[in-house]
Amino acid sequence: MAQPAMSPFSQAVVAAMRKIYPESLADKSFDNTGLLLESPFDPKQQLKNSVLLTTDLTKAVADEAIARRDSIIVAYHPIIFRGLKSITLQDPQQKSLLRLAQEGISVYSPHTAVDAVPGGMADWLCDIVSGSVSGPSASLQNDLQNQTQQSDPTSSYSDVIYPQAGHNEIQTTNIIPHTRSAIHPSPDPVPSGFEGAGAGRILTFTDPQPLATLLDRIGRATGNPGSLSVAIPQDASISSLNITTVGVCPGSGSGVLTKGSVLPDLLFTGELSHHEALAAIERGSVVVTLFHSNTERGYLHDVMRSNLADALKQDGQVAVSKADRDPYGIVVRK
Template sequence: MAASLNPASSPFTQAVVSSMRKLYPESLADKSWDNTGLLLEAPFNATRRQKNSVLLTIDLTKAVADEAIARRDSIVVAYHPIIFRGLKSLTFNDPQQQTLLRLAQEGISVYSPHTAIDATPGGMADWLCDIVTGAITPRIPTENSSSSSFSASTSYTQPIYPAPQPSDPSSSSSTNVPQHTRHTILPSPTPTPEGMEDAGMGRIVTFAAPEPLTAIVDRIARGVGFPGGIPIAIPQGASVDALKIRTVGVCPGSGSGVLMKKSPLPDLLFTGELSHHEALAAIERGSVVVALAHSNTERGYLRAVMREKLAKEVEETWRAQREEWQEKQSQGEAEAEEGWKEVLGDASCEVAVSEADRDPYGIMVRRV
């Protein structure tokens, strides 16, 4: 069923929000602390409308807002909520509030899914599992790549995000994936949406036979875009080359609240960040930690999975919504308000990933 039209907001924005809620149900988000959903509903002006386009980002910064305004997007889907706590005012004194006011003025809405993407089967946590197991085969950058981290320089490094690869169980890369199982660490409370019984926070990958740590780290580097370095903590007295890994706990972002609750701990904890003391506690218990800086475990998912998935869903939802309105108009049940015929006659649909979005931390490689 297509979403009903609300003249206060962009019809295309409504199609995007409906699609996001279908792909990543808000009921799966951890509402005990998270703030997900439509955070900014910009007023719609049919005579000065935005393009039928979505901009995906992890963080909604001023640079990303500038990008969305220049592109004339209808909506920004920002993984991290720009509003976490209640606001007592909206002024230009605060940079984040300034961003929200500018977007509202331009008619651009903001939707944030956050932990709903973490928990959804096929979401961010499962993508990290695919990286760990080698189920994805990203392209390898050449030494001439402008953002390559292979040559030492004083440049501020940027990850090289892998191009999405088609899923083909019969391909040679799939047959080389080590035998393993995976399960959810913290299952979502029941009832879960139909077909999402495995939803929840974090995943445990268990290999049938222990894997070399070096092989797993190589897969992680390829999968998350060849960052300038891989921060890793190992038990004192251990050797990276000798360590074998049977179980891997994965959690995007800040994973301590999920991974550190496992007993015993997985052999490897793969996440965005752990505190100093949490990492110490993990290696003292014999585990390895790979912590990439918070959003480096998240950003690649937008390109590798989410862009294509959302584009297909939005295209279908937008088509159904337009057909519903046109049918009602032909039967005299919908008024042809100024500009709306042009809006709902536009079948175009685009989902793009921000080029301005990046983790606040990079690595500067000193030339010796």
């Protein structure tokens, strides 16, 4: 008797993701990519031909997928990262997996394969710093302003403000002249059509760019977060700095950006530790960090959603989670 399999739509999503973001390009030295939860197809569960994209698979995102009746979740970060000796209801993340399995919803994670591919997340960050960026719509900017204003009358602080990811347009026709290449090229054999793949990117402008201009592009493209974490050398100011080389890496970038003998003028990533940032500015570099997943989430809105929809030939719905957000936001003291 044949074993039950995932729904045909979920199988199509996994096949499409593997075609767009080959798993062979993921960094298997630490990563755990691929099909992490394979839930057998049961027509009685009446799931829709829909996929939910998220950066992190949290309880809130699991609730969202269950309420929407999605067939599969594509979670950029693997919810199963290391070996498990048990799966219990006491662990919140494992509980989410058990609930999803019970509902027949599968989970796929592409993670560092998305970072490595040409046109992937690292190149999206390059496009941000080298392109003409239109920010979020007026309605989204109003949402951010409302978050700033909403607070308990007894509090001296606003509510927590989270960037509104996506809904941006990077004008590829107005790209500032530059060259770019992978910092750590993917080892051979690289799948045909994915030449140039690898971890991180080093971008070199033909003409130096004012740091203030790059900060404006980053802020616009990542949802006008209200503040940017910027580290500069102690003898410099933002207005005095011009940038020729930019090293970019989604998420936690130290393993990719800080290992060379010469650092880029600007390190643009999600997070660096205190000591890593201090070492970088002591070597004359600038650091911009956005909290880990704010360098990743916009890509799902602006690129991955349409890539996957095109690969599926519109056979089903591709949506981005509304519940997904970085654990960190900012508060504004009045």
